[in-house]
Amino acid sequence: MLFELEKVTYSRAGLTVLHDVTARLPVGANSVVGPSGSGKSTLLRLLNRLADPDAGRVVYEGKDVRELDPLALRREVSLVPQLPALIDGTVHDNVAYAPRLAGRSFDARSCLELAGLDPAFEDRDASKLSVGEQQRDMLARSLALEPRVLLLDEPTSALDRAARDAVESTLRRLRARTAISLVVVTHDIEQARRLAEYVVRIEVGRVTTQGATTEVLDEQEPQSETRGASPAAAAPPRITAEDAT
Amino acid sequence: MMLPLAASSIHVTLGEVAAALALVAIAAVASRSWQAGLEEDIGIAVVRSFVQLTAIGYVITVIFDEDSFALVLVLIVVMVVFGAFTAWHRAKGVPGAFWPLLVSLAVAAAATLGLVVALGIFDATPRYLVPVGGMVIGNSMTAAAVALNRLGEDVHDQSRRIEATLALGATSSQAVTPLVRRSLRSGMITLIDSTKTTGLIFFPGTMVGMLLAGADPTDAVRLQLILLYVLLGAVSIAALMAIALARRNFFTPAHQLREPPEP
Numbered sequence: 001m002l003f004e005l006e007k008v009t010y011s012r013a014g015l016t017v018l019h020d021v022t023a024r025l026p027v028g029a030n031s032v033v034g035p036s037g038s039g040k041s042t043l044l045r046l047l048n049r050l051a052d053p054d055a056g057r058v059v060y061e062g063k064d065v066r067e068l069d070p071l072a073l074r075r076e077v078s079l080v081p082q083l084p085a086l087i088d089g090t091v092h093d094n095v096a097y098a099p100r101l102a103g104r105s106f107d108a109r110s111c112l113e114l115a116g117l118d119p120a121f122e123d124r125d126a127s128k129l130s131v132g133e134q135q136r137d138m139l140a141r142s143l144a145l146e147p148r149v150l151l152l153d154e155p156t157s158a159l160d161r162a163a164r165d166a167v168e169s170t171l172r173r174l175r176a177r178t179a180i181s182l183v184v185v186t187h188d189i190e191q192a193r194r195l196a197e198y199v200v201r202i203e204v205g206r207v208t209t210q211g212a213t214t215e216v217l218d219e220q221e222p223q224s225e226t227r228g229a230s231p232a233a234a235a236p237p238r239i240t241a242e243d244a245t
Numbered sequence: 246m247m248l249p250l251a252a253s254s255i256h257v258t259l260g261e262v263a264a265a266l267a268l269v270a271i272a273a274v275a276s277r278s279w280q281a282g283l284e285e286d287i288g289i290a291v292v293r294s295f296v297q298l299t300a301i302g303y304v305i306t307v308i309f310d311e312d313s314f315a316l317v318l319v320l321i322v323v324m325v326v327f328g329a330f331t332a333w334h335r336a337k338g339v340p341g342a343f344w345p346l347l348v349s350l351a352v353a354a355a356a357t358l359g360l361v362v363a364l365g366i367f368d369a370t371p372r373y374l375v376p377v378g379g380m381v382i383g384n385s386m387t388a389a390a391v392a393l394n395r396l397g398e399d400v401h402d403q404s405r406r407i408e409a410t411l412a413l414g415a416t417s418s419q420a421v422t423p424l425v426r427r428s429l430r431s432g433m434i435t436l437i438d439s440t441k442t443t444g445l446i447f448f449p450g451t452m453v454g455m456l457l458a459g460a461d462p463t464d465a466v467r468l469q470l471i472l473l474y475v476l477l478g479a480v481s482i483a484a485l486m487a488i489a490l491a492r493r494n495f496f497t498p499a500h501q502l503r504e505p506p507e508p
Contacts, residue, residue, distance in 0.1 A: 050412060050501055070499045075414040085409035088423070098413035141413065 001061075002027045002149065002181055003047055008056035010042055017042045019205045020056070029175055029182045031196030031213070033189055039205040040185045041082065044151050047183065048077040075102055078147035082154040082185075084134035086126040091117070094126050094141045106144040114177070115140035116170035132163035139170070149181045150174075156191065168194055193217050255458050266291070308371045317374045321358075324382045325350045332390035336491075338397025340503060345490035346389055353385040353483035354378055357475050366471055377475065380451075384436060384476050385483030392432025392484040393491055399424040400495050401504070408502050417496035425488055432484035440473050449473070 003025040010018040017039045032040045045051045046058050049070045058065045065073060075098070086094050092108050099106035109119040117136040121129070126137055135155060142150060155171070156164035168191065174180060184195050192199050192213065199217055200210040209216050269291055276283035308316045329347040336342040358378055367373035400407065403424065410420040443449055451472050455465035495503055
């Protein structure tokens with residue numbers, strides 16, 4: 001099992017955000033689905049110790065995350081935040097940030113390629129990119145750490161449909177090409193259906209149901225017209241420098 | 246080196262002080278005519294400055310008369326504590342800011358006063374230590390408060406970016422470093438700019454005071470230069486230490502931001 005949450009409770013500013021949450025996230029592609037304010041982003045932050053629960057414990061590959069070095073954990077379990085939060089500098093500077101801190105070598109161009117961003121973007125000012133391009137730059141800088149797990153917080157919420165499809169395709173391609181596991185937080189059930197093999201549904205800070213996507217979502221939700229898009233086979237749409245000019 | 250004191254001193258009467266209030270009246274009238282609502286603050290400032298300076302005048306007189314190093318030490322400790330409290334109120338966005346401010350002001354005062362005595366610039370007597378200590382602590386307080394206030398605002402405004410870098414395996418120190426540079430600059434830039442323009446755009450207070458007291462202009466300038474350089478050192482120490490000690494208060498030992506961004 002990749003992650004296990006055991007009776008996790010987390011409060012913030014006097015409000016209980018997660019109530020006695022018990023959930024499992026296996027190796028592979030997972031999704032945490034729920035409406036806005038349900039606590040799913042908070043749950044994601046607990047997985048790589050950006051916060052610690054008030055009660056209960058979070059277990060990563062059999063070990064309580066509080067027993068692990070938080071920096072090593074975050075380099076292995078990398079979180080891509082919902083909103084662009086790039087450092088000042090070029091696309092390359094952002095990709096180089098984490099591996100340089102960790103003293104690791106990296107290949108910026110292949111990370112950009114893997115994230116679906118044309119390597120020709122490498123020397124561009126990151127603050128001048130579109131939101132979709134920034135999202136991919138953030139994905140590329142996480143990939144530069146060669147993490148075992150990617151935590152993605154609403155990776156397409158700020159994107160239009162075409163950009164969303166492109167990011168989803170990139171994630172599916174990533175899964176097909178690497179052994180990386182995903183935990184995708186989304187409010188969009190259809191997205192969970194398209195991306196995940198295992199789903200945890202959460203509402204008002206409580207887990208309502210969890211299990212294989214085919215069991216949990218197909219029983220409860222109408223099937224989407226986009227369902228069944230064959231993930232791994234699809235060539236990932238890539239943002240090229242020409243597209244952006 | 247001990248600088249020569251003014252050959253003659255001037256005597257200022259209370260009547261002359263009261264006459265200067267005419268200029269305060271101009272400020273009050275200007276505020277009233279433009280409905281700036283500053284009359285009350287101007288009144289409080291006038292009364293407080295009169296009471297505080299008169300009181301410290303008597304205290305300094307006693308200390309000078311006693312010629313006691315212990316009394317000087319007590320006065321400097323009181324100024325450091327009061328300065329830390331005042332700066333703390335301006336740096337409310339920084340968790341646990343009082344102790345970093347107290348330590349930074351104490352170190353800035355001790356280091357600069359110790360250095361000017363050790364280098365033979367001033368004698369270790371109340372006549373030098375008290376006024377120089379007051380200037381050092383006052384300017385250090387302002388610099389540390391401005392620096393921490395800026396740091397608190399920046400950490401709040403950029404909490405998403407900070408947490409994003411923590412999520413990439415940065416230490417709390419690495420995550421906050423870009424903000425620290427800006428905060429340090431904010432704390433020190435006022436004094437640096439005024440030091441750059443001194444003598445061109447304005448005459449600093451010590452020099453003006455010495456000239457009014459009848460001192461030789463060359464002595465007034467040299468003393469002013471010494472004080473400006475001492476203040477630059479003190480302000481740098483205070484702002485650097487306050488930031489270095491306070492920045493860790495934003496984070497837990499596990500490199501987590503204590504007040505994370507809204508989800």
